[in-house]
Amino acid sequence: NAGVTQTPKFQVLKTGQSMTLQCAQDMNHNSMYWYRQDPGMGLRLIYYSASEGTTDKGEVPNGYNVSRLNKREFSLRLESAAPSQTSVYFCASTFGTRSRETQYFGPGTRLLVL
Amino acid sequence: SQQGEEDPQALSIQEGENATMNCSYKTSINNLQWYRQNSGRGLVHLILIRSNEREKHSGRLRVTLDTSKKSSSLLITASRAADTASYFCATGDNFNKFYFGSGTKLNVKP
Numbered sequence: 001n002a003g004v005t006q007t008p009k010f011q012v013l014k015t016g017q018s019m020t021l022q023c024a025q026d027m028n029h030n031s032m033y034w035y036r037q038d039p040g041m042g043l044r045l046i047y048y049s050a051s052e053g054t055t056d057k058g059e060v061p062n063g064y065n066v067s068r069l070n071k072r073e074f075s076l077r078l079e080s081a082a083p084s085q086t087s088v089y090f091c092a093s094t095f096g097t098r099s100r101e102t103q104y105f106g107p108g109t110r111l112l113v114l
Numbered sequence: 115s116q117q118g119e120e121d122p123q124a125l126s127i128q129e130g131e132n133a134t135m136n137c138s139y140k141t142s143i144n145n146l147q148w149y150r151q152n153s154g155r156g157l158v159h160l161i162l163i164r165s166n167e168r169e170k171h172s173g174r175l176r177v178t179l180d181t182s183k184k185s186s187s188l189l190i191t192a193s194r195a196a197d198t199a200s201y202f203c204a205t206g207d208n209f210n211k212f213y214f215g216s217g218t219k220l221n222v223k224p
Contacts, residue, residue, distance in 0.1 A: 004156075031210060042118075042202055042214035043157070050210045058211065090156055100145050100164070100206055105156035 002026055004106035006091050012112045013081045021076040021109050023091030031094045032074035033058075033103065034066060036087040043090060049074055081113045118146075118203045118215035126221040133190040135218040137203030138183075144206045146179055146186050151200045151217070160188075160201075195224045 007022045023032065030051050035043035035058075045058030049068040063085060065077045074093075078085060089109045094101035118139040127133055137146070145164045149157040163170045163179045163186065170177045176189040190197055200217045207213070 033212070035214075040216070042216045043204075044214070045211060048210060056210070059213075092157075100162070102147070102159045102162060103149075103157070103204075103212060105158070107156045108154075 004091055004093055004104050006089075006106035006109050008109060009107070010110045010112075012114065013078075014114050015082060017081050018077065018079050019081065019111075020078075021089055021091075021111075022073070023075065023106060024073045025091075025093040025104070026072065027093065027095070027104065028071070029093035029095050029104070030071070031096065031101070032068065033092040033094075034064075034074070034076045035090045035092065036060065036085075037090060037108075038087050046076065046089075078111075081111075083113045085111065086113045087111060118205055118213065120201070120203060120215045120218040122218060123216070124219045124221070126223065127193060129193060129195055129222055129224050131193055133193050133197070133220055133222070135188050135201055135220070137186045137188070137215055139186075139203075139205045139213075139215075140184065141207075143181075146177075147204045147206065147212075148175075148177060148186075148188050149202045149204060149214075151202065153199070157202065190220075193220075193222045195222050198222045 004025045033048040034046040047066040049055045052071045091106040092103040121136045147162045148160045174191045202217045204214045
């Protein structure tokens with residue numbers, strides 16, 4: 001039981017390049033989330049998926065797209081990376097679809113955009 | 115924004131002392147959760163307190179919630195060096211979203 005896994009662990013991009021961050025969970029959770037964490041700050045919600053087949057915007061969705069590929073996988077895509085997107089990206093999941101649930105986090109992807 | 119704010123931003127104590135950190139938030143909540151983040155790692159859930167609860171305990175952790183003041187506190191008793199980490203509060207709304215504060219960085223000196 002690996003929990004929440006994220007790939008890659010670290011990535012360097014040039015401005016304008018695109019990439020997809022992958023997230024998978026093996027806990028049969030219904031909801032999945034993407035956050036970004038900037039230095040010295042808390043997490044800000046980018047997008048979330050309350051259940052398979054649905055996605056919704058969070059606080060900071062601009063510049064990102066997501067795909068809930070199936071119940072296990074939730075990917076985050078940067079179509080044209082910008083230096084302002086340099087951050088650590090965390091994926092999380094919860095069993096239920098309500099915010100009263102405990103979130104389980106992946107180890108993070110560190111992204112540097114030059 | 116519903117985002118919480120932790121206070122203090124940083125706290126340094128000796129092993130064996132108690133550590134108290136506070137969280138304030140802006141709008142009504144369904145629940146409030148505390149998470150720990152070790153350096154370079156993901157967040158780990160510590161404890162959840164519902165909006166109709168006032169106090170909750172889990173091992174060396176004690177959490178209080180005052181919805182009239184829109185604030186919560188996390189007390190870690192008899193701290194250990196292994197408690198060194200950043201601590202975040204997260205508020206859950208009545209739907210699917212969580213809002214995280216900016217965190218308190220705790221350093222426990224051996």
